[in-house]
Each structure stands twice: as C-alpha cells, then as structure tokens.
Amino acid sequence: MARPRTHDEALRLKLLDRAGELIAADGPKALSLRKLAGDAGTSTTAVYSLFGSKPDLVNALYTEGFRRFGARMAGTPLTGHAVEDLVALGSAYRTSALADPHLYGIMFSRSVPGFEPNEDAEKLARETLKPLERIIRRAIADGVFLDAPPETIAVGCWAVVHGLVSLELTGNLPEEFDVTGSYEAALRANASGWLRRQTSGNDPL
Amino acid sequence: MARPRTHDEALRLKLLDRAGELIAADGPKALSLRKLAGDAGTSTTAVYSLFGSKPDLVNALYTEGFRRFGARMAGTPLTGHAVEDLVALGSAYRTSALADPHLYGIMFSRSVPGFEPNEDAEKLARETLKPLERIIRRAIADGVFLDAPPETIAVGCWAVVHGLVSLELTGNLPEEFDVTGSYEAALRANASGWLRRQTSGNDPL
DNA sequence: GGCCTTCAATAACACTGTTCCGATACGCTG
DNA sequence: CAGCGTATCGGAACAGTGTTATTGAAGGCC
Numbered sequence: 338m339a340r341p342r343t344h345d346e347a348l349r350l351k352l353l354d355r356a357g358e359l360i361a362a363d364g365p366k367a368l369s370l371r372k373l374a375g376d377a378g379t380s381t382t383a384v385y386s387l388f389g390s391k392p393d394l395v396n397a398l399y400t401e402g403f404r405r406f407g408a409r410m411a412g413t414p415l416t417g418h419a420v421e422d423l424v425a426l427g428s429a430y431r432t433s434a435l436a437d438p439h440l441y442g443i444m445f446s447r448s449v450p451g452f453e454p455n456e457d458a459e460k461l462a463r464e465t466l467k468p469l470e471r472i473i474r475r476a477i478a479d480g481v482f483l484d485a486p487p488e489t490i491a492v493g494c495w496a497v498v499h500g501l502v503s504l505e506l507t508g509n510l511p512e513e514f515d516v517t518g519s520y521e522a523a524l525r526a527n528a529s530g531w532l533r534r535q536t537s538g539n540d541p542l
Numbered sequence: 543m544a545r546p547r548t549h550d551e552a553l554r555l556k557l558l559d560r561a562g563e564l565i566a567a568d569g570p571k572a573l574s575l576r577k578l579a580g581d582a583g584t585s586t587t588a589v590y591s592l593f594g595s596k597p598d599l600v601n602a603l604y605t606e607g608f609r610r611f612g613a614r615m616a617g618t619p620l621t622g623h624a625v626e627d628l629v630a631l632g633s634a635y636r637t638s639a640l641a642d643p644h645l646y647g648i649m650f651s652r653s654v655p656g657f658e659p660n661e662d663a664e665k666l667a668r669e670t671l672k673p674l675e676r677i678i679r680r681a682i683a684d685g686v687f688l689d690a691p692p693e694t695i696a697v698g699c700w701a702v703v704h705g706l707v708s709l710e711l712t713g714n715l716p717e718e719f720d721v722t723g724s725y726e727a728a729l730r731a732n733a734s735g736w737l738r739r740q741t742s743g744n745d746p747l
Numbered sequence: 748g749g750c751c752t753t754c755a756a757t758a759a760c761a762c763t764g765t766t767c768c769g770a771t772a773c774g775c776t777g
Numbered sequence: 778c779a780g781c782g783t784a785t786c787g788g789a790a791c792a793g794t795g796t797t798a799t800t801g802a803a804g805g806c807c
Contacts, residue, residue: 345785366655370764380787381764387785391764446651447712450571451764485727488716492709493702493728500705504697507652511693522690523698530735550754575795585756586795592754596795656795 349387351377353397360398360439365449368395395443395452400461402440407465409433415468419476423528424521426469427498431520434502446503469494482531490531497527554592556582558602565603565644570654573600600648600657605666607645612670614638620673624681628733629726631674632703636725639707651708674699687736695736702732 355376359368370381370391377383388394413429415422434441442448444462454462473490476482482490501520504510560581564573575586575596582588593599618634620627639646647653649667659667678695681687687695706725709715 364655369762371762382766382786382788385765385786445712445714446708448652448655450569450653450655483731486720486724488719489724489727490731492706492715492719492724493731496702496705496709496728497698497732498701498705499709500701500703501697503651503708504701504704507650509650510697514693514697515691519691519694519697522694523701526688526695526698526735527702527732528735530731530733574793576793587755587757587797590755590796 345383345387348377348379348383352379352384352387352394353401356394357398357401357437357439360443361437365439365442368449392449392452395449396455396458398440399443399452399454400458402437402444403458403462403465405437405440406430406433406444407461410465410468413468415472419472419481420525420528420532422472423469423494424524426472427494427524428521430498431502431505434506438506441502441506445499446506466491466495476531480533483533485531493531494527497523550592553582553584553588557584557589557592557599558606561599562603562606562642562644565648566642570644570647573654597654597657600654601660601663603645604648604657604659605663607642607649608663608667608670610642610645611635611638611649612666615670615673618673620677624677624686625730625733625737627677628674628699629729631677632699632729633726635703636707636710639711643711646707646711650704651711671696671700681736685738688738690736698736699732702728 352373356368356373359373359376368391370384374381374384384391384394388397409429409432410426413425415425439448443452470487470491473482473487473494477484477487477490501523505516510516557578561573561578564578564581573596575589579586579589589596589599593602614634614637615631618630620630644653648657675692675696678687678692678699682689682692682695706728710721715721
C-alpha cells in the first residue's frame with residue numbers, strides 16, 4: 338500500500354556509467370561491486386536493489402551496448418549494391434566495436450564469466466542484425482546472390498566481421514598489419530564469393 | 543648442494559587433467575584451486591610449486607590445446623586445390639574446436655579472465671597456422687588467387703572459421719540451423735572470393 | 748651422517764559476490 | 778496532516794576465491 342518502487346534513476350545511470358569505465362580501464366575482472374559502489378558514493382546493497390545481482394547489472398550493459406550497436410547498423414546508408422552494402426555494414430560493425438571494445442566483449446565474447454543475457458536482451462540483440470538479412474534476402478531475390486538459405490549467407494557474413502573484430506580486439510593479429518585495408522578487402526572478397534556470376538570480382542589494394 | 547627440482551610429473555598431469563574436466567563441466571568459472579587440489583588429493587600450495595599461479599596453470603592448458611590443434615591442422619590431407627584445401631583446413635579447425643570446446647575458449651576467446659599466454663605459448667600458437675599460409679602463398683604464386691598480401695587473405699580465412707566456431711560455441715546461431723552444411727558453404731564462398739577468375743564459382747547444397 | 752635445498756600442508760590475508768538485519772525515508776491511506 | 782507500511786539502502790557477516798608466509802618433512806650431495 339505504500340511507497341511504490343521509485344528506484345533512483347540517477348544512481349542507476351551513475352552505476353552503469355562507472356561500471357563501463359571500470360571494465361574499459363582494466364577489463365571485466367576489475368569490475369568489483371565494492372569498488373563500483375564506493376566510487377558512486379553508495380553501498381553494494383544499492384546495486385542489488387537496482388539491478389538484482391552482478392550478472393543483472395552486466396545485462397544492463399549488454400542491452401546498452403546493443404542499443405548503440407543497433408543504432409549504428411540501422412543508420413548506415415545503403416546503396417542497393419549488395420556487396421558494397423555488406424562492406425559498409427561490416428565497417429559499421431567494426432567501428433561500433435572499436436568505439437566500445439569493453440561492451441563488445443560483453444556482447445559477443447562472453448567476457449564476463451557468470452553472465453548470460455536474459456530473454457529480452459537476447460531478442461534485442463537479434464533485432465540488430467535485421468539490416469544484414471534484408472540486404473541478403475533482396476540480393477537473392479534479385480538473382481544477384483546464389484540461391485542459398487539466407488541464414489547461411491547471413492551467418493557467414495557475420496562470422497567474418499565477428500572473427501576479424503575479435504581477433505583484432507584480443508590482439509591476435511600480426512604486427513604491422515594493415516587492419517583497416519585488410520578488413521575491407523576481406524569483407525569484399527567474402528561477399529563476392531556469394532555472387533551468382535562474379536562480374537568484376539574484387540580489387541583489393 | 544642438494545635435491546635438484548624433481549617436480550612430481552604424475553601430479554602435474556593429474557592436475558592438468560582434472561582442471562580440463564572442471565572447465566569442461568561447468569565453465570572456466572568453476573575452476574577453483576581449492577576444488578582442484580582437493581580432487582587431486584593435494585593442497586593448493588602444490589599448484590603454486592608446480593605451475594606458479596592459476597594463470598600459469600591455464601597457460602599449460604593453452605599450450606596443450608594448441609598442441610592438439612596443431613596436430614589436427616598439420617595432419618589434414620591436402621589436394622593442391624586451394625579452395626578445397628582451405629575448406630578442409632577450416633573443417634579441421636571446427637572439428638578441433640568441437641572436440642575440446644573448453645580449450646578452444648581458453649585458446650581463442652580469453653575465457654579465463656586474468657589469463658594471458660606467455661611468449662612461448664603464443665609462438666606455438668602462431669606456428670599452428672603455418673599450413674594456412676602455405677596454401678595461400680602457393681595459390682598466389684600460381685596465379686590462382688588475387689595478388690593481395692598473404693597475411694590479408696590468411697587473416698580473412700581465419701576470421702571466417704573463428705567467427706563461425708565462436709558463434710556456434712557461444713550459442714549465438716539460430717535454432718534449426720544446418721551448421722555443418724552452412725559452415726562448408728561459407729568457407730567455400732569466402733575462399734572463392736579470393737580467386738583471380740571465378741571459374742566455376744561455388745555450388746552450395 | 749649431516750647439511751641444504753626443494754616441496755607441500757596449514758593457516759592466514761585480502762579480496763570477491765551475496766545475504767541478513769536494521770534503520771531510514773518516502774508515498775499512500777485515513 | 779498524522780501515521781502506517783513498505784521499498785530502499787548502509788553495515789556487517791557469510792561463504793567463497795587467489796595468493797602467500799610459515800613451518801615441517803623429504804630427499805640428494807658433500
């Protein structure tokens with residue numbers, strides 16, 4: 338009968354913000370509830386009131402990451418040329434990952450051990466890949482791409498960008514490596530591989 | 543002086559074995575030194591004598607993983623046909639990952655928070671990708687592949703397989719998805735994208 | 748045989764996420 | 778406006794973690 342939940346929204350944002358900073362600075366391992374609460378001038382219990390648990394707090398970071406990511410993907414200008422559009426979308430993917438590398442780890446690499454995204458968060462995540470599917474479906478319908486299952490092509494494209502980005506972020510790429518150039522070339526080669534007839538092929542460099 | 547170091551090799555193997563089992567069963571989070579030592583009938587201090595620290599123990603798992611992985615890669619029969627060989631190598635990569643998914647997480651996805659492979663381990667890891675580079679260099683030299691930097695193509699191929707496998711292992715793939723078939727098709731499409739002239743293209747399904 | 752080094756078990760330290768308890772502060776009802 | 782009731786949060790405690798200081802035991806070399 339009394340006092341409906343009036344969670345302190347300012348504190349909530351402050352905690353999320355600081356949590357992102359802590360992870361960005363020293364990795365997911367460095368995100369401690371005591372440090373987080375101390376920095377925000379509150380106590381660990383507040384985190385439990387506002388989020389429920391540490392994984393739930395990470396879940397909030399996860400959805401925030403996909404919100405930004407989805408915005409970048411949806412906001413990428415498209416030309417109607419399938420290969421070029423896939424390259425553009427892939428570049429937006431990388432840009433987003435490099436802008437918030439710590440969020441990327443949470444979103445795609447399970448970098449926080451105990452964490453699993455909940456139903457809603459996972460659904461939001463899947464939504465963000467819709468532009469990719471749209472391009473591919475149209476390219477198949479127009480006879481530009483091979484008549485393979487759209488999911489197959491979509492997953493293949495996703496794999497290239499995810500693979501490249503995660504290799505880059507984990508420092509697995511060789512030194513003195515032209516990341517940006519190679520990235521575009523690899524994307525273009527991969528997309529060209531799905532063309533029904535390879536008209537002009539690709540032209541790296 | 544007295545008593546040269548005679549680290550108990552049997553205990554060392556037992557600990558490594560059990561550590562792998564613990565991670566395989568309940569994820570990297572479940573690898574606790576107390577539980578590990580208890581299961582092996584010893585004490586946590588033994589781990590420090592034998593390995594130095596927990597990350598060092600994980601490092602031993604890391605190198606073991608790359609030993610097995612490297613053996614599979616090097617043992618893959620090749621035909622001399624670049625695209626087919628890249629598909630074969632990619633399939634071996636996936637087979638290896640599915641055989642030891644927990645090791646794969648340690649090797650490529652930084653699934654254990656505080657862990658960074660040391661110099662030797664990282665060098666061993668790079669060695670295992672040599673077969674990939676060999677195929678690509680020859681395909682370029684023979685004029686089969688486009689004249690792009692070999693590293694670019696190699697990283698692109700690596701990215702596809704790594705991306706597909708890590709998406710599969712983290713459960714990010716849609717349900718009712720023909721993983722094996724799509725995997726091969728995606729590999730073939732990606733490799734074909736680097737062909738100088740796309741003779742026959744690819745033919746999924 | 749006695750020294751000396753290496754090994755490992757016990758226990759402690761400093762941390763972690765989480766929960767219990769209690770006090771506070773707030774919004775609704777009378 | 779008084780007062781009840783509950784949502785919220787601070788402090789302390791609990792169970793767990795990796796790591797380390799201390800200490801005792803075990804084995805090879807002089």
